[in-house]
Amino acid sequence: YEEREEEVEEELEQEEMEIGLEALADKFGLDKIMDTVARMSVKD
Secondary structure, eight states: OHHHHHHHHHHHHHHHHHHHHHHHHHHHOHHHHHHHHHHHHHHO
16 A cells, blocks of 8 residues: 555656656757756766
């Protein structure tokens, strides 16, 4: 039962993340978002 709740929470987080990314892409453009993520991953 708890495992099922966790799966639902993960699905909601995934959905929220996708909505957020779509909003960023709509505002700034997908290329700019991808460039920023690439720069961030180099810093780590």
